[in-house]
Amino acid sequence: MGKDTLLTDRVFKSVGTRPMRPDGIDKVTGRARYGADHNMSGQLHGSILRSPHAHASIKSIDTSKAEKLKGVKAIVTAKDFKTKGITDPGLLDIIDNCMAGKKVFYDGHAVAAVAAVDAKTAKAALKLIKVEYKLLKHVTDVDEAVKPKAPVINNKCFTKGVDPTPGKASNVAKRSEFGHGNVAEGFEAADVVIERNFKTGQSHQGYIEPHACVASIGPDGAGELWVCTQGHFVFRQQCAEILGLDEAKLKVTSSEIGGGFGGKTHLWVEPVALALSQKANRPVKLVMSREDVFRASGPTSATSIDIKMGVTKDGVITAAEAELRYTSGPYAGSWATLGAMTAFACYDLKNVKTVGLEVLVNRPKTTAYRAPSAPMAAFAVESMIDELADRIGMKAIDMRIQNAAKEGTKSSYGPVYGPIGIGPTLDAAKNHPHMSAPLGPNQGRGMACGFWFNFGGQSCTDLNISSDGTATITVGTIDVGGARASLALVVAEELGIPYEQVKAVIADTGSLGYNEMTDGSRGTFASSMSAIQSCRMAIADMRQRAATLWEIDVDEVVWENGQAWAGGESNSNHPPLSIADLAKSAEKTGGPIAGHAQIVADGAGVSFATHICDIEVDPETGQTRVVRYTVIQDAGKAVHPTYVEGQFQGGAAQGIGWALNEEYIYGEDGRLQNPGFLDYRIPVCSDLPMIDTQILEIPNPNHPYGIRGVGETSIVPPLAAIGNAVSNATQVRMTHVPMSPPRILAAIHAQAASDDSSDD
Amino acid sequence: MIETNLSLAPHNERDLILEYLAPEKTADAVKLLAKSKGSVHVLAGGSDLLVRMKGGYVEPDVIIDIKRIKAMQDIKKGATGFSIGAAVSCAKMGEHKALRKAWPGVVEAANLIGSDQIQGRCTIAGNLCNASPAADSVPALIAAKAVAVIKGPKGTRRVAIEDIATAPGKTCLKKGEIVESIQLPKRAAKMADAYLRFTPRTEMDIAVVSAAVNLTLGPRGVITHARVALGAVAPTAVLVPEATKILKGGKLDDEKLEALAEICNAACRPIDDKRGTIEFRTHVAGVLATRAARLAYTRAGGKL
């Protein structure tokens, strides 16, 4: 089926318009049902007991008193999760993270859970559970964790990717390396070489809706899970394996989702709810509090990056090298690998080498956050580009244009690029009025580029034509940002009917084949590709039915504007048949009209963006204000431009928060000090200017409509763009994200002190 | 009087039974406060109390709502100044023209609290009695030389605002005592105040450091009276008496401003915490004090 997915030069009627989203009214009127809005009769209240310690071994858990409390129906601990027979180390980590086994690895790690008749009883029961801990030394800082004397979090952690494998356990779970050429030679050829360390704090996706689910398993081993997730098929697969259920007998239904950004690609409490339900033989509802979300659902990595780059006086980057250390929480991950792959991906480099180290720390398990790992690497690289350009007296944008990757460039992580959008976004930035607008006092302008992979993967869709000729497109990828509107537009386009006559529905796991998650910017890319094929199957069928009704050859039937037309002069006596006409006669022509497709959506292609921003810094307080912000990104084809813009703006807004204020703050005791929105500061509306967007449309040759994913890349450039703007406003290079006012003020004062001493 | 046994919705993780009382007279509130056993709390706007209940930090047995007490519901302008009832919302203060004109600093402080929604409920008496060192209205009230009128089983006492909070979360109020109103002095000619706070965000945030300045000018812009208070730099909001000496006599010039910044820095006894460092708070206290002084000076008719 691969071939007919290729791009055709199509003039679009529906795609590219901006109709109202089908889920809009329900969302603004409160009718939409999110994770916590579902209830089942007889449902119990689930609650989780969490560790107050950063690192400790569990000596004993005594649940006997809690079990005796009236109204308590089930209590589970690690004992209730059978790991025998499970070989996938990733799944074993998920289980240990959902319910601590021998040790607790972070403040907030689950140790026991209760299902009771109401919240009050559950709370009282948690207080009656006695956990005896033996405290262990902890480490939360990424650079402390890699020191030889650091407390070792997992004594079976022997660094992978090093030959020979070390005999001594450490907190470095994996080393990965990418690059080509010879960096030593490259640095020799440079006129200016700069070396620096950059750090970024740990940020959380900050989705407004906390994790929530209702689980129900009957004694026959069949069950249901209603859950707020980015991927209900994946949740089903993993939960079934963890609980020892048959996959087909667990029906997972995804709720509406109040933000995920990667954080809802992972199981946190769902297996616990299922286990409680299994044990109590009653439905169990489990809703995380905001505090639990911060303490125990995956934030992104904290990082420390050593980077070295060299450039000739003409602006050619001769060599680039970086070691990127990323925290992954207490379990191995591939976050540094992604950082090492993406770091220099925007540039055409002769000599490049990156090393990624996955570092275990006593923090919650890291999970994906919008283009995971790329923003931190881009912060280091794009800050260096600005500084190098400044040193050789070149404009930073010109140096970027000169070194930008293009079609045929061997990327820093290996593959050779096809047609890509970095050059066009840079040209658009150079010509954008923002670039030449005057700046006020204490204001600085910064820019940065960003790269992200984008994924495709397995998708499966159904198209069903109703008896009145309206169409339902059923998909298995959940809608985080307007996908239902986009998919309905694509189907309207393909069938040739109005958008209003198409309904996009997200199926539960019992109603459709396997679909990968809505992640990796794949939702609209992959599901639209499958939807188009479903439509084409239905169209082929409808042409056949028309041919039968007209008693002509199917090759003579043309599909246009939602109608079957009899081609050729001899057939001109047949008036066209609309979908509605065909649907009406379906009973006589072969039954219901439908189309179906299952695909592996290849060719998502890579994605690039360039951002420009102006920041004002109060030199006496370090206070920052984002004065102006522009996002330029390639969308392939913008199916619904408003929601593409929304993705651009949303990523920028999250990046701005991360750059300026958001950060996990740990005390000496290893406890998280700011598990709430008061002290974990995501921007409020008045903190942001209107974020300008410019959509570039460079068609993706691998998609029939030229579509690319647009969801993630927009969070990659902001850390660096803001870092460059603050540095230009203050004349002090900022190397530590978030650039909170105390950090900016301290940097200004340190620079002034060193200027004073060098003046002496 | 309204009396109910409240059972909060179970999804709030709180279905504890508690007694909710809403007296209509201060004297009744005092009686109820004095006789109730267990954990007894006054409820004004509830924007601190309910948050603490939800977080599980307090588990009240009895709540006494003061919003129905007539004597606490109004802003009154009299011969000696303004009286602001303890149940008056901060939004109502912002809508009161005469108050805004007389005490722009106090009103701007009250109108920085939270957001429009919070200000529709919250009160300056609640802000004061919550006894947070970062409370926004408190430094402004201290600089304004405001006084809290306290009613209790033993009668009435009047206490200077700076003496109410004794430590974070602790006040000098005794069992049975309640703040009935806050009294602001009469505004003199050529007198004005100003309040500034530092928060990383533009709103929905807590002051990392704050400063309030209240100045009275004589002829030719000479400062005749001055009061300066700082917030979030010590366990309670602090009055900086030395600043009065520095500012009094003469115009507000660069020399005075520099000395003011220094004395404010010296008055700080802050901590390093998630919201800011010692260095940051100390430095910015001086910056904000000088900026507030400039603002108050020009508001009072002085020329910089």
Ligand SMILES: Cc1cc2nc3c(=O)[nH]c(=O)nc-3n(C[C@H](O)[C@H](O)[C@H](O)COP(=O)(O)OP(=O)(O)OC[C@H]3O[C@@H](n4cnc5c(N)ncnc54)[C@H](O)[C@@H]3O)c2cc1C
């Ligand atoms: C989202 C949000 C944002 C906020 N932002 C800010 C901010 O920017 N600045 C700031 O300073 N605060 C802020 N706060 C805290 C709070 O809103 C203020 O402290 C507010 O002024 C409290 O007033 P209230 O009437 O709601 O107090 P309540 O919650 O009703 O009471 C607070 C405390 O004072 C006691 N009390 C109240 N009235 C009396 C009385 N008359 N006599 C004796 N004791 C009394 C109560 O028992 C309780 O202990 C914020 C709170 C929230 C939820």
